């Protein structure tokens with residue numbers, strides 16, 4: 001269970017702090033809903049450990065993550081900026097999600113090939129991110145996150161800007177992750193994404 005308990009945060013100079021509170025179980029998707037500027041990305045950054053709350057706690061399987069650095073948290077983020085390494089090809093970018101030291105086994109390489117194939121990017125493994133479209137980069141970023149195989153996925157508008165076919169493919173991929181027990185926290189303005197993927201909604 002992921003439990004966000006009275007997590008209070010304000011940017012410097014902000015007079016009215018946020019106080020976040022929700023819970024979700026493995027295999028569930030909770031949608032974070034709110035107007036632009038309501039704090040969706042802020043909440044995801046707090047969960048990931050990129051921002052420090054003033055008070056409150058985040059529990060995973062009843063253990064506090066308050067003092068846990070981002071790289072040790074049981075989660076992977078897919079944020080709007082994609083964060084692909086521009087000098088590394090697609091296969092290596094995804095491989096970094098599996099092994100930061102890139103000691104990939106033949107099985108790992110096979111998993112990457114299959115993952116690329118599943119999202120229509122067969123044959124793209126040696127391309128650099130700069131030679132991909134925005135939607136293709138988004139798919140690569142999502143695959144890298146999924147292949148890290150962490151129990152929680154933090155998704156900030158992961159399907160924005162994709163055409164319908166790519167969106168359907170990636171929704172399917174995310175539904176498969178849920179079926180495998182992955183917990184997803186999804187910030188999305190898209191009503192269809194929330195309806196198809198989410199089990200509950202947290203309104204900001």
Ligand SMILES: Nc1ncnc2c1ncn2[C@@H]1O[C@H](COP(=O)(O)OP(=O)(O)OP(=O)(O)O)[C@@H](O)[C@H]1O
Pocket residue numbers: 011012034035036037038039040041042043
């Ligand atoms: N580093 C920062 N310092 C000060 N204020 C910030 C900072 N980052 C974000 N904010 C402000 O905090 C508020 C919430 O931003 P946030 O990005 O969390 O909103 P959001 O709900 O994700 O918006 P959107 O739907 O447009 O992505 C906004 O008013 C934003 O201007």
